[in-house]
Every structure is written in C-alpha cells, then in structure tokens.
Amino acid sequence: MRKTLVLLAALAAPWANAAYKCVDDRGVTHIGDTPPAGCANVVMYEMTPGGKVLRKIDPTPTEEQLRARAQEYERAKAAIRNEADQKRKDMALMNTFSTEHEFDVARDRNIEPLKSRILLAQDRIKAIDKRAKELEEELEFYKAGKSKSKAKEAPPQLTGDLIRLKTERTTLETSIVNSEKEIEGLKIKFDADKRRWVALKGGTKPGESVSEASAEPAKPAEATPAAAKPAPATKPAVKKN
Numbered sequence: 070m071r072k073t074l075v076l077l078a079a080l081a082a083p084w085a086n087a088a089y090k091c092v093d094d095r096g097v098t099h100i101g102d103t104p105p106a107g108c109a110n111v112v113m114y115e116m117t118p119g120g121k122v123l124r125k126i127d128p129t130p131t132e133e134q135l136r137a138r139a140q141e142y143e144r145a146k147a148a149i150r151n152e153a154d155q156k157r158k159d160m161a162l163m164n165t166f167s168t169e170h171e172f173d174v175a176r177d178r179n180i181e182p183l184k185s186r187i188l189l190a191q192d193r194i195k196a197i198d199k200r201a202k203e204l205e206e207e208l209e210f211y212k213a214g215k216s217k218s219k220a221k222e223a224p225p226q227l228t229g230d231l232i233r234l235k236t237e238r239t240t241l242e243t244s245i246v247n248s249e250k251e252i253e254g255l256k257i258k259f260d261a262d263k264r265r266w267v268a269l270k271g272g273t274k275p276g277e278s279v280s281e282a283s284a285e286p287a288k289p290a291e292a293t294p295a296a297a298k299p300a301p302a303t304k305p306a307v308k309k310n
Contacts, residue, residue, distance in 0.1 A: 156276030
C-alpha cells in the first residue's frame, strides 16, 4: 500500500508544480500557476518547472470561428459531392459517345420534337387568328345593326368564343417561347458535353477539371541575392501572472 502511494505521488509531482505559458498576439509571454487571462485566445502550454511541455491546450474557438469552420466543412463536402457527380457524368459521356458527330446527331434528335411542337402551335395560331377575325366582324355587324339575325345584341356565346380563342392564343405563344428556350438549352448542353468529351479524350481524368489537367507544374523560384543580415531582435516582454 505504501509503495502504491509513493508511486502515485511520484507520478503527480511534475504536475503539482506545473505552470501555464503562452505568447499572445502582441508577442507578450504570459506565465502563471493557473491559466493566465492573456492566454484565452492563443495556444497555451502546461509545463514543468524544468521547461518540459506536459500538454498543449488549444484556445476555445469563438462563435465566428465555429461558423467559419462549419462553412468550410460544407464547402469541402460540396466540392467532394460535385467531383463525384462530375466523374459520374464523365463516365456516362465516355460510355455513350464514340465520336464528336454523335453529339450533333443526339442534339438534333432531341430538338426535332420541339420544332414540331412549335410548328403545330404556329399553325393553330393562324387558325385562331382567322376565326377570331370572323367573330370580330360578326360582332361589328351586331353593333352596327346589320346582322342577318333579328337580335340586336350579339349572343353571349359569340363573345365567349372570342375570349376563349384569345386565351388559347396566349397559351400557345407562351408554349412557343418555352420550346425555343428549351432548344437553346439543349444546344448549350450538347455543346458543353462535346467539349468535355474532347477534353476527356485528350487526357483529362473523369471528375477532374480541365484547368487542373492543363495546369503546368510550378517553376522553382529563382535564387535571389542574400539579404542583409537583420539587426538582432529585441527580447519579447514576459508578463508574470
């Protein structure tokens, strides 16, 4: 029992007289038997009286630092996810296309239904315009009292048909604009895919950006004449807590 107590005391002895030391942002050294207040935001060391470091104590991160770390973590996670997505797309390109011409064929095949949709909409608009003109002329006859019908006012169905035609025309015009945008999007997509395929064939690895693949190794810095020897630095202040 006595040997055990002696052993525990021997192990605890270096810690009993341990001191805390750090150098703050201004270069001032703080030393104390307890953690000095000036060490709150910098790395601190717990040391033996002989100067041996027992442990390193990192400062508690501030809320701003925690937010910055979280943002950096999210950026790194997004970068890994994007790289994986790009690699998957690259492998699909390599497995789907074997020549540049195939991209043009696939592009035109996807665009053709949209062009047909636009032509049908344009033909329908022409028919609508023709029918709307007839209805408007008939309404004018009613207003002028020249209608073959004995009624003096235009029937509600006539006005309703004209409103429905105009609504349908607006819908068709919107459909044409959306189809044209979709065509432009397909052209941009297939053009980008073709350029990416060419880069992959040229040596870019799947998932790797073109800039990374084409980046040249950094040239070693040229030797510069030795600078004049600086004056001896003044000894930093030591603050005893």
